[in-house]
Amino acid sequence: MKYLKHLQLWSRVVAVGSLALLAACGGVSDSSKVTEPADVTNGNLTDSRDGKTYKTVTIGSQTWMAENLNYADSVNTPSLKGKSWCYNDSVANCEAAGRLYTWAAAIDSVKLANDASNPLDCGFGKTCGLSGKVQGICPSGWHLPSPAEWKTLFAAVGGQDNAGKVLKSQSGWDENGNGTDAYGFSARPVGYREGDGYFYDGGKYAYFWCATEFTSGYANNMYLRYYYGDGYLYDFSKNNAFPVRCLKD
Numbered sequence: 021m022k023y024l025k026h027l028q029l030w031s032r033v034v035a036v037g038s039l040a041l042l043a044a045c046g047g048v049s050d051s052s053k054v055t056e057p058a059d060v061t062n063g064n065l066t067d068s069r070d071g072k073t074y075k076t077v078t079i080g081s082q083t084w085m086a087e088n089l090n091y092a093d094s095v096n097t098p099s100l101k102g103k104s105w106c107y108n109d110s111v112a113n114c115e116a117a118g119r120l121y122t123w124a125a126a127i128d129s130v131k132l133a134n135d136a137s138n139p140l141d142c143g144f145g146k147t148c149g150l151s152g153k154v155q156g157i158c159p160s161g162w163h164l165p166s167p168a169e170w171k172t173l174f175a176a177v178g179g180q181d182n183a184g185k186v187l188k189s190q191s192g193w194d195e196n197g198n199g200t201d202a203y204g205f206s207a208r209p210v211g212y213r214e215g216d217g218y219f220y221d222g223g224k225y226a227y228f229w230c231a232t233e234f235t236s237g238y239a240n241n242m243y244l245r246y247y248y249g250d251g252y253l254y255d256f257s258k259n260n261a262f263p264v265r266c267l268k269d
Contacts, residue, residue, distance in 0.1 A: 055080040055176045057186075057202040062086070067159040069093060076268070077204045080176035082169065083268035086206050088118025091157055099130040099157065105261055107211055108219050117210045120261035123239040126164060126229045127156040144258040147236045154231035158266035164231035165267045167253050170242045174251050177203055183251030184244040194223040197246030207244050215259030227262040 061078040065085060070093060075086040092114075094100040103125035106114035124143035127150065132140040142148035153163040165173075174180040177187060188199025189206045199207070211222035221227075223246070230240035234255035241256050256262070 088263040090118045123258035162266040185249035213261035
Protein backbone atom coordinates (compact mmCIF):
# COMPACT_ATOMS: atom_id res chain seq x y z
CA MET A 21 0.00 0.00 0.00
CA LYS A 22 2.77 2.46 0.85
CA TYR A 23 4.35 1.95 -2.58
CA LEU A 24 1.02 2.50 -4.31
CA LYS A 25 0.57 5.76 -2.41
CA HIS A 26 4.05 6.87 -3.45
CA LEU A 27 3.36 5.99 -7.09
CA GLN A 28 0.09 7.92 -7.00
CA LEU A 29 1.87 10.95 -5.56
CA TRP A 30 4.39 11.09 -8.39
CA SER A 31 1.78 10.35 -11.04
CA ARG A 32 0.00 13.47 -9.81
CA VAL A 33 3.24 15.45 -10.08
CA VAL A 34 3.74 14.40 -13.70
CA ALA A 35 0.12 15.03 -14.63
CA VAL A 36 -0.38 18.54 -13.29
CA GLY A 37 3.01 19.81 -12.16
CA SER A 38 3.25 22.47 -14.84
CA LEU A 39 -0.12 23.92 -13.85
CA ALA A 40 0.87 24.13 -10.19
CA LEU A 41 4.16 25.77 -11.10
CA LEU A 42 2.41 28.52 -12.98
CA ALA A 43 -0.16 29.00 -10.25
CA ALA A 44 2.43 29.22 -7.50
CA CYS A 45 4.99 31.35 -9.25
CA GLY A 46 3.29 33.34 -11.95
CA GLY A 47 5.26 31.93 -14.85
CA VAL A 48 8.78 31.02 -15.88
CA SER A 49 11.82 32.44 -14.14
CA ASP A 50 13.47 35.51 -15.60
CA SER A 51 17.08 34.56 -16.32
CA SER A 52 18.19 38.10 -17.20
CA LYS A 53 19.67 38.81 -13.74
CA VAL A 54 22.27 36.08 -13.57
CA THR A 55 24.88 36.07 -10.79
CA GLU A 56 28.25 34.57 -11.64
CA PRO A 57 29.47 31.89 -9.21
CA ALA A 58 32.60 33.95 -8.57
CA ASP A 59 30.42 36.77 -7.22
CA VAL A 60 28.74 34.85 -4.40
CA THR A 61 29.61 35.61 -0.78
CA ASN A 62 29.92 32.91 1.86
CA GLY A 63 29.23 33.44 5.53
CA ASN A 64 27.92 31.88 8.72
CA LEU A 65 24.80 32.11 10.86
CA THR A 66 24.65 31.12 14.53
CA ASP A 67 21.16 30.30 15.78
CA SER A 68 20.89 31.97 19.19
CA ARG A 69 18.22 29.47 20.27
CA ASP A 70 20.49 26.43 20.37
CA GLY A 71 23.95 27.66 19.35
CA LYS A 72 24.05 25.73 16.08
CA THR A 73 26.04 27.36 13.29
CA TYR A 74 25.07 27.15 9.62
CA LYS A 75 26.88 28.10 6.44
CA THR A 76 25.23 30.86 4.40
CA VAL A 77 25.60 32.04 0.82
CA THR A 78 24.66 35.34 -0.81
CA ILE A 79 23.53 34.86 -4.41
CA GLY A 80 22.51 38.07 -6.13
CA SER A 81 20.19 40.01 -3.81
CA GLN A 82 19.44 37.08 -1.51
CA THR A 83 21.27 35.46 1.41
CA TRP A 84 20.31 31.83 1.99
CA MET A 85 21.21 29.22 4.54
CA ALA A 86 23.55 26.84 2.72
CA GLU A 87 22.50 23.96 4.99
CA ASN A 88 19.13 22.57 6.05
CA LEU A 89 17.71 23.71 9.37
CA ASN A 90 18.28 21.34 12.31
CA TYR A 91 16.26 22.99 15.07
CA ALA A 92 14.46 20.61 17.44
CA ASP A 93 13.54 22.43 20.67
CA SER A 94 9.89 21.44 21.10
CA VAL A 95 9.76 22.90 24.63
CA ASN A 96 10.37 26.47 23.51
CA THR A 97 8.70 25.82 20.15
CA PRO A 98 5.63 23.62 20.82
CA SER A 99 4.78 23.52 17.11
CA LEU A 100 7.54 20.91 16.76
CA LYS A 101 5.99 18.36 19.13
CA GLY A 102 5.36 15.22 17.11
CA LYS A 103 5.89 17.12 13.86
CA SER A 104 9.63 16.85 13.08
CA TRP A 105 11.89 13.87 12.44
CA CYS A 106 15.28 12.72 11.24
CA TYR A 107 15.25 10.78 7.97
CA ASN A 108 14.80 7.08 8.78
CA ASP A 109 14.67 8.16 12.44
CA SER A 110 18.47 8.37 12.45
CA VAL A 111 20.05 11.19 14.47
CA ALA A 112 23.09 10.95 12.19
CA ASN A 113 20.91 12.02 9.26
CA CYS A 114 19.76 15.11 11.16
CA GLU A 115 23.34 16.01 11.99
CA ALA A 116 24.40 15.59 8.37
CA ALA A 117 21.45 17.13 6.55
CA GLY A 118 18.94 18.70 8.93
CA ARG A 119 15.46 17.72 10.11
CA LEU A 120 12.19 17.06 8.32
CA TYR A 121 9.18 19.19 9.34
CA THR A 122 5.47 19.18 8.59
CA TRP A 123 4.21 22.44 7.14
CA ALA A 124 2.48 23.33 10.43
CA ALA A 125 5.80 22.90 12.23
CA ALA A 126 7.73 24.85 9.59
CA ILE A 127 5.46 27.89 9.86
CA ASP A 128 5.34 27.63 13.69
CA SER A 129 1.56 27.24 13.77
CA VAL A 130 1.29 27.43 17.57
CA LYS A 131 3.01 30.82 17.63
CA LEU A 132 0.71 32.07 14.85
CA ALA A 133 -2.37 30.87 16.73
CA ASN A 134 -1.25 32.66 19.90
CA ASP A 135 -0.48 35.98 18.22
CA ALA A 136 -2.61 38.42 20.23
CA SER A 137 -2.80 41.00 17.45
CA ASN A 138 -3.56 38.65 14.56
CA PRO A 139 -4.21 35.02 15.60
CA LEU A 140 -4.21 32.58 12.68
CA ASP A 141 -5.40 28.97 12.69
CA CYS A 142 -3.00 27.30 10.26
CA GLY A 143 -2.21 23.69 9.41
CA PHE A 144 -3.58 20.63 7.66
CA GLY A 145 -7.23 20.99 6.72
CA LYS A 146 -7.17 24.74 7.31
CA THR A 147 -6.56 27.78 5.12
CA CYS A 148 -5.10 30.78 6.91
CA GLY A 149 -3.84 32.93 4.03
CA LEU A 150 -0.33 33.68 5.25
CA SER A 151 1.24 36.71 3.57
CA GLY A 152 4.43 38.72 3.81
CA LYS A 153 7.56 37.33 5.47
CA VAL A 154 6.82 34.27 7.60
CA GLN A 155 9.56 33.60 10.14
CA GLY A 156 8.19 30.19 11.06
CA ILE A 157 10.86 28.15 12.82
CA CYS A 158 13.71 30.07 11.19
CA PRO A 159 16.17 31.98 13.39
CA SER A 160 15.48 35.63 14.18
CA GLY A 161 16.07 37.79 11.11
CA TRP A 162 15.34 34.93 8.71
CA HIS A 163 12.15 33.56 7.15
CA LEU A 164 10.65 30.75 5.11
CA PRO A 165 10.91 31.50 1.39
CA SER A 166 7.89 32.13 -0.80
CA PRO A 167 7.57 30.63 -4.30
CA ALA A 168 8.40 34.07 -5.71
CA GLU A 169 11.65 34.12 -3.73
CA TRP A 170 12.61 30.70 -5.09
CA LYS A 171 11.86 32.13 -8.52
CA THR A 172 14.31 34.96 -7.80
CA LEU A 173 16.96 32.39 -6.92
CA PHE A 174 16.28 30.49 -10.15
CA ALA A 175 16.82 33.70 -12.12
CA ALA A 176 20.07 34.47 -10.30
CA VAL A 177 21.60 31.08 -11.16
CA GLY A 178 20.66 31.12 -14.84
CA GLY A 179 16.99 30.17 -14.89
CA GLN A 180 14.71 27.39 -13.73
CA ASP A 181 16.00 24.85 -16.26
CA ASN A 182 19.55 25.23 -14.92
CA ALA A 183 18.78 25.55 -11.22
CA GLY A 184 19.03 21.90 -10.23
CA LYS A 185 22.37 21.39 -11.90
CA VAL A 186 24.07 24.28 -10.12
CA LEU A 187 22.28 24.11 -6.75
CA LYS A 188 22.64 20.37 -6.09
CA SER A 189 25.53 19.12 -3.98
CA GLN A 190 28.46 17.41 -5.67
CA SER A 191 27.84 14.09 -3.94
CA GLY A 192 25.09 11.93 -2.48
CA TRP A 193 22.74 11.82 -5.47
CA ASP A 194 21.75 8.49 -7.01
CA GLU A 195 22.51 7.42 -10.58
CA ASN A 196 25.09 10.11 -11.33
CA GLY A 197 22.59 12.80 -10.41
CA ASN A 198 25.13 14.99 -8.60
CA GLY A 199 25.22 18.70 -9.33
CA THR A 200 28.09 21.14 -9.69
CA ASP A 201 27.16 23.10 -6.54
CA ALA A 202 28.54 26.09 -8.41
CA TYR A 203 26.99 28.59 -5.98
CA GLY A 204 27.64 26.77 -2.72
CA PHE A 205 23.93 26.20 -2.04
CA SER A 206 24.65 22.50 -1.46
CA ALA A 207 21.16 21.03 -1.83
CA ARG A 208 21.38 17.46 -0.56
CA PRO A 209 18.97 14.63 -1.49
CA VAL A 210 17.53 14.16 1.98
CA GLY A 211 14.15 12.77 0.91
CA TYR A 212 11.02 13.20 3.01
CA ARG A 213 8.64 11.57 5.49
CA GLU A 214 5.14 10.66 4.33
CA GLY A 215 2.21 11.32 6.63
CA ASP A 216 1.88 7.56 7.15
CA GLY A 217 5.30 7.45 8.82
CA TYR A 218 7.34 5.98 5.97
CA PHE A 219 10.42 7.69 4.55
CA TYR A 220 11.06 8.10 0.83
CA ASP A 221 13.46 9.47 -1.78
CA GLY A 222 16.74 9.62 0.15
CA GLY A 223 19.46 10.00 -2.49
CA LYS A 224 16.93 11.06 -5.11
CA TYR A 225 15.20 14.33 -4.20
CA ALA A 226 15.89 17.51 -2.24
CA TYR A 227 12.70 19.18 -1.00
CA PHE A 228 12.18 22.54 0.70
CA TRP A 229 9.00 24.00 2.19
CA CYS A 230 7.60 27.35 1.07
CA ALA A 231 5.75 29.66 3.44
CA THR A 232 2.63 29.60 1.27
CA GLU A 233 -0.24 27.14 1.11
CA PHE A 234 -1.91 25.89 -2.06
CA THR A 235 -5.14 24.56 -0.53
CA SER A 236 -6.30 23.56 2.94
CA GLY A 237 -4.45 20.26 2.56
CA TYR A 238 -1.45 21.24 0.44
CA ALA A 239 1.38 23.77 0.66
CA ASN A 240 3.98 24.92 -1.85
CA ASN A 241 7.39 23.30 -2.08
CA MET A 242 10.55 23.61 -4.16
CA TYR A 243 12.38 20.43 -5.06
CA LEU A 244 15.30 19.16 -7.11
CA ARG A 245 15.46 15.75 -8.79
CA TYR A 246 18.32 13.34 -9.37
CA TYR A 247 17.40 12.73 -13.01
CA TYR A 248 16.85 16.36 -14.12
CA GLY A 249 18.91 19.53 -13.95
CA ASP A 250 16.01 21.88 -13.29
CA GLY A 251 14.34 23.35 -10.22
CA TYR A 252 10.67 22.56 -9.68
CA LEU A 253 7.85 24.13 -7.70
CA TYR A 254 4.83 22.10 -6.71
CA ASP A 255 2.37 21.48 -3.87
CA PHE A 256 2.46 18.59 -1.40
CA SER A 257 0.41 17.44 1.57
CA LYS A 258 0.94 19.57 4.65
CA ASN A 259 1.21 16.32 6.62
CA ASN A 260 4.38 15.31 4.78
CA ALA A 261 7.65 16.33 6.42
CA PHE A 262 10.30 18.13 4.35
CA PRO A 263 13.51 20.08 5.05
CA VAL A 264 13.58 23.84 5.63
CA ARG A 265 15.98 26.37 4.13
CA CYS A 266 15.72 29.87 5.56
CA LEU A 267 16.21 33.15 3.71
CA LYS A 268 17.56 36.31 5.32
CA ASP A 269 15.06 39.16 5.80
